Amino acid sequence: MSEIVRLTCPMGRKRAELWSGAVLALAGAGGAAAAFAGLVGLPEQDAQGALRWGAVALSAAVLVAGLALLADGLRLRVPVLEVEDGEFRYTRGRYIVRIPFADVGSYYVLRGRTRSLGLCDVTGRPRQFPSVQGRRASRPYLPLTGLTSPDKVDAFMSTAGIPPRDRSLTSGR
Template sequence: MSESVRLVCPAGRKYVETWAGYALVILGLVTVIVDPGHWANITLGVLLALGGIASAVHGHMIKNPVLEFDGEELRYERGDYVVEVAFRDIGSYHLLPGRIRSLGLYDRTGRPKLFPSLAGRRTARRYLPLTGITNPAKVETFMSAAGIPPHQRSLSG
């Protein structure tokens, strides 16, 4: 069996929520330490610390999208949502630009592959969402290492 290669897409929201939570906890502690004799400072400090703990815990719970391939299949995982596509079914790929980058896969005839919806809002989607701060060059390098060529979007063929 061949070794698998992984690409973990960074989630900016995860880092922002986690570090903002830590900052709120520290701010809450500082608020209590500055004037521990006044009830308003203690109340504000406790509320800031509780909000910070909630934000940090929620930030740690956010799952980063992961692309992985081994010799037989390409695997996309985002939390509990998992898509496995055999290499023989993939003809090319296209990285969609935008606020949240997405990966579109095409079969050997050039038709887009359909995937089940992430949240059940639609019956199918034509792309796999990555994250907004995913480096397109890393995705292109990953896909070329997997042996999947980019999708030619020209009309002349």
């Protein structure tokens, strides 16, 4: 296989954090600017001045929360599955798994809140992968995202030429 077959998993959490962080940052900056502009010309011991300083502080906190959400959204990495030149690759940020295509026998999709992809060797045993985040020694699957459709994973794997794992009791007949 000489061309690249690629599946990029959708990341709803990344989009949500980026958009909500941008909205919060803009709202915080606008609120702080408006409250600070209202402070100009007020006496320092005025009760309204204390309320306006509270509004400035609250707007600054909203601005900081929005910037934190933006930073976290930019930090999230999207999983990418690729098959190219006889090699299966899973990439998520700096974490890369490379398996020779001849060593991949079949696959299965773990359904749940966060979808995962399990690969089996040619004898049908699940492969073990090092942990994505270093929390565990190994795991038998590669994490995808919750918005990843199992049908898209099936279509990607069939395009790549990897069959689904046969787990039926009557598979030998």
